[in-house]
Amino acid sequence: MAKILVFGHQNPDTDAIGAAIAFSELQKQKGQDTEAVALGKVGEETQFALDYFNLQAPRVIAKAGDQTNDVMLVDHNEFQQSVADIEDIKILSVIDHHRISNFQTADPLYYRAEPVGCTSTIILKLYKEAGLAPTKAVAGIMLSAIISDTLLFKSPTCTQEDIDAAKELANIAEVDTDTYGLEMLKAGTNLTNKSAEELMDMDAKSFPMSDKNVRIAQVNTVDLEEVFKRQTELEQAMEKANKENNYDLFVLLVTNILDSDSELLVVGDPIEKIEKAFNVTLNNHRAFLKGVVSRKKQVVPPLTESFQ
Amino acid sequence: MAKILVFGHQNPDTDAIGAAIAFSELQKQKGQDTEAVALGKVGEETQFALDYFNLQAPRVIAKAGDQTNDVMLVDHNEFQQSVADIEDIKILSVIDHHRISNFQTADPLYYRAEPVGCTSTIILKLYKEAGLAPTKAVAGIMLSAIISDTLLFKSPTCTQEDIDAAKELANIAEVDTDTYGLEMLKAGTNLTNKSAEELMDMDAKSFPMSDKNVRIAQVNTVDLEEVFKRQTELEQAMEKANKENNYDLFVLLVTNILDSDSELLVVGDPIEKIEKAFNVTLNNHRAFLKGVVSRKKQVVPPLTESFQ
Numbered sequence: 001m002a003k004i005l006v007f008g009h010q011n012p013d014t015d016a017i018g019a020a021i022a023f024s025e026l027q028k029q030k031g032q033d034t035e036a037v038a039l040g041k042v043g044e045e046t047q048f049a050l051d052y053f054n055l056q057a058p059r060v061i062a063k064a065g066d067q068t069n070d071v072m073l074v075d076h077n078e079f080q081q082s083v084a085d086i087e088d089i090k091i092l093s094v095i096d097h098h099r100i101s102n103f104q105t106a107d108p109l110y111y112r113a114e115p116v117g118c119t120s121t122i123i124l125k126l127y128k129e130a131g132l133a134p135t136k137a138v139a140g141i142m143l144s145a146i147i148s149d150t151l152l153f154k155s156p157t158c159t160q161e162d163i164d165a166a167k168e169l170a171n172i173a174e175v176d177t178d179t180y181g182l183e184m185l186k187a188g189t190n191l192t193n194k195s196a197e198e199l200m201d202m203d204a205k206s207f208p209m210s211d212k213n214v215r216i217a218q219v220n221t222v223d224l225e226e227v228f229k230r231q232t233e234l235e236q237a238m239e240k241a242n243k244e245n246n247y248d249l250f251v252l253l254v255t256n257i258l259d260s261d262s263e264l265l266v267v268g269d270p271i272e273k274i275e276k277a278f279n280v281t282l283n284n285h286r287a288f289l290k291g292v293v294s295r296k297k298q299v300v301p302p303l304t305e306s307f308q
Numbered sequence: 309m310a311k312i313l314v315f316g317h318q319n320p321d322t323d324a325i326g327a328a329i330a331f332s333e334l335q336k337q338k339g340q341d342t343e344a345v346a347l348g349k350v351g352e353e354t355q356f357a358l359d360y361f362n363l364q365a366p367r368v369i370a371k372a373g374d375q376t377n378d379v380m381l382v383d384h385n386e387f388q389q390s391v392a393d394i395e396d397i398k399i400l401s402v403i404d405h406h407r408i409s410n411f412q413t414a415d416p417l418y419y420r421a422e423p424v425g426c427t428s429t430i431i432l433k434l435y436k437e438a439g440l441a442p443t444k445a446v447a448g449i450m451l452s453a454i455i456s457d458t459l460l461f462k463s464p465t466c467t468q469e470d471i472d473a474a475k476e477l478a479n480i481a482e483v484d485t486d487t488y489g490l491e492m493l494k495a496g497t498n499l500t501n502k503s504a505e506e507l508m509d510m511d512a513k514s515f516p517m518s519d520k521n522v523r524i525a526q527v528n529t530v531d532l533e534e535v536f537k538r539q540t541e542l543e544q545a546m547e548k549a550n551k552e553n554n555y556d557l558f559v560l561l562v563t564n565i566l567d568s569d570s571e572l573l574v575v576g577d578p579i580e581k582i583e584k585a586f587n588v589t590l591n592n593h594r595a596f597l598k599g600v601v602s603r604k605k606q607v608v609p610p611l612t613e614s615f616q
Contacts (some may be wrong), residue, residue: 100419101412106612108407108604111421129437296416304414 002068003035004092005061007083008119009076010039011204014046014184018145019074019119020058023095025138026127027072034072037061039083043086043202045148045220047189050163052180053140053173065089080206095122098296102208117162118149124165136303139172147181148188150221154260157297185257189221196230196237200252207300209307212248212270215241216303218295220257227254228286231265235285238267249274255293262292277306310376311343312400313369315391316427317384318347319512322354322492326453327382327427328366331403333446335380342380345369347391351455351510353496353528360488361448361481363384371383373397383427385411388514403430406604410516424472426457432473447480455489457497459528462568465602493565497529504538505543508560515608517615520556520578524601525547529564534595535562539573543593546575557582559611564599570600585614 006024008016019037024036038058042050050057064071065085073094079086079102093110094103097119114122120142127134134142146166150158153166162199171179192198204267207297221227227234238250249268256262264287271282280287314332316324329412332344346366350358355601358365372379381402387394387410401418402411405427422430428450435441442450454474458466461474499507512525528533535542546558557576564570572581572595585616588595600606603606 097416099413099416100408104409105407106404108423109421110423111408111419113417113419115416115418296332301414306443 002070003033004070004072005037005064005068006034006074007037007039007058007061007064008074009081009205010152010202012038012040012042012046013203014043014049014141014148014188015119015145016075017042017046017058018049018141018148019095019123019233021055022120022123022134022138022142023074023126023143025134026123026130026132029132030130030285043188044190045184046144048184049141049144049148049186052184053137055137055141059281075121077101077113078164078205078207079103081207085180095119095126097122099300114161115288116159117155117157118146118165118270120145120149120169121159121162121165124169134169136173139169140175143169143173143175143177143180144184147177147184151255151257151260151293152178152181152185154257155294155297156291157294185220186222189257191219191221191227196233197240199234199242200237200250205295207304208248209273209304212273212286212307213246214249214303214307215245215247216251216253216295218253218255218256218297222256222258224254224261226255228265231284231286234265235267238265242268251299253289253292253295253299260291260293262289263287264289273303273306277302310378311341312378312380313345313376314342314380314382315345315366315369315372316382317389317513319366319509320346320348320350320354321511322351322357322449322456322496323427323453324383325350325366326357326449326456327353327403327431329363330428330431330442330446330450330453331380331382331434333442334431334438334440337440337442338438346580351496352498353492354452356492356495357449357452357456360492361445361452363445363449371505379483382431383423385409385421386513386515387411388516392510403434403606405430407608422469424467425463425465426454426473428453428457428477429470429473432477441478442477444481448483449479451477451481451485451488452492455485455492459563459565459568459601460486460489460493463602464599465607493528494530497565497611499527499529499535504541505548507542508545508549508558508574513603514555515612517581517612520581520615522557522559522611522615523553523555523556524559524561524603524607526563528563530566531566532562532564532569532571536571536573539594542573543575546573550576557577559607561597561600565601568599568601570597571595572597581611581614585610 006020020036024034027034036058042057063085064083096113207214252265328344332342335342350365371393372391404421515522540580560573
């Protein structure tokens with residue numbers, strides 16, 4: 001029988017990669033034949049974490065059905081964020097911490113979602129429920145995922161469970177969370193050697209809202225102005241992405257990880273849904289969102305509601 | 309703040325009722341203000357179990373939004389099987405053991421599905437994970453739910469986890485599972501005092517398949533012929549139900565709980581999807597399905613596939 005493939009969402013972030021590795025390793029400890037794979041190349045933040053803990057980046061796949069019949073999803077469930085042929089293969093399990101949407105199966109499955117900041121927090125529970133523990137390296141990448149998803153515990157998505165899990169994992173991984181965490185996050189903010197197209201695609205997800213196709217990308221920085229120096233170039237890339245992929249609305253969330261604020265850059269229609277969602281007026285396609293750092297908790301829900 | 313309402317699917321069976329009671333009691337033990345309610349009157353099997361363990365049937369609600377903002381679903385997720393205004397209220401959590409379909413949320417939630425025979429098996433795990441235990445009466449209704457969903461462990465949906473959970477619950481409830489179980493199942497097969505319309509509706513669920521609306525009802529019996537003596541009357545009720553509710557296809561699964569076989573009665577279109585799904589030829593609208601007792605595992609998946 002072919003291996004079971006375990007993967008996170010397209011444009012993988014550190015949780016998508018870390019959760020795939022950690023959940024696959026748990027399945028192997030339980031005697032399953034699994035392999036962690038990825039739906040895209042890892043970013044610089046994730047590469048920093050993998051290097052730090054001496055782990056290999058999972059190989060990238062474009063389709064799953066040519067290699068396996070069975071898959072396990074981590075850190076996502078919406079089909080448009082998953083592997084291209086997701087509708088043709090059997091989903092054995094899902095471990096996630098997002099809303100559920102555009103997801104369905106023909107058969108019962110194992111589905112574990114909890115409203116916590118990071119998938120790896122749930123996976124640590126699964127290790128403990130099975131009476132098992134992650135290795136030092138796997139604990140390291142799980143810790144990195146929690147730091148990444150919670151922006152070092154500053155995001156409103158962060159729960160006490162994430163903080164407790166990070167503490168346990170830091171012990172196993174033998175690192176100082178604050179020092180390591182800031183170093184890792186900064187590794188992901190080096191945007192100067194990236195094209196505008198690359199920036200658009202680093203951490204981007206599509207969301208069907210009403211009859212519109214909304215693309216929401218997020219980039220982290222330590223200096224908002226450094227990103228907005230390239231505003232014209234960014235807008236051109238967003239317009240091009242809209243045209244090529246039939247996105248109606250492209251929202252770029254530029255997040256200052258030191259101040260925990262974001263600025264939006266918006267291209268497409270309907271603009272008024274954005275203004276209503278965040279109670280702002282766009283000025284030169286931009287709006288500053290004080291205290292907003294979480295796409296999942298602070299951007300998708302108000303925007304979904306605004307479209308209803 | 310209004311109470312959180314906890315409920316199972318429409319046309320509640322013993323698991324829908326038992327899981328609502330058990331999960332609500334767990335939430336109360338954890339300090340939440342919850343109430344178990346039901347989306348319909350309980351059947352005779354469930355009433356037998358409630359009476360046996362001195363429990364009240366949950367009150368029946370038609371809508372939730374006039375009483376609360378927050379609900380917890382057990383034993384179902386598909387919106388067409390849920391409360392009428394499910395799309396307007398916030399789903400805090402789902403505990404289920406079915407496929408996921410026609411379900412979505414705007415926010416992250418707690419979702420726990422496992423491919424086991426009964427929701428109550430999962431809920432017993434949740435008690436244990438929280439370091440808590442069900443009371444004697446609650447253990448009794450949870451045990452009844454497992455017996456009901458697995459037809460006393462004979463259904464192919466039954467897993468070792470269901471058997472183990474039933475053993476633990478029987479100890480707490482202080483009953484002999486086999487004796488009590490058969491008595492309870494038989495209480496649910498008394499169909500003589502039911503109209504054909506009532507039979508159609510006792511344990512019926514709707515499933516969108518391709519562009520068709522498929523209704524699948526199941527009745528348990530200890531004598532198939534006793535049910536099929538009323539075939540003409542049943543067909544008339546099914547035709548009427550199709551017309552009134554825009555069902556395309558009505559499938560009645562009559563299950564002999566002693567022999568663990570079923571016979572189908574089918575009214576509507578497309579008939580050929582049924583014949584293809586089960587590799588049978590309908591004769592006088594009927595087909596015998598050897599060894600088939602589970603709608604979830606042996607009827608819905610092949611039929612879903614047949615429609616694709």
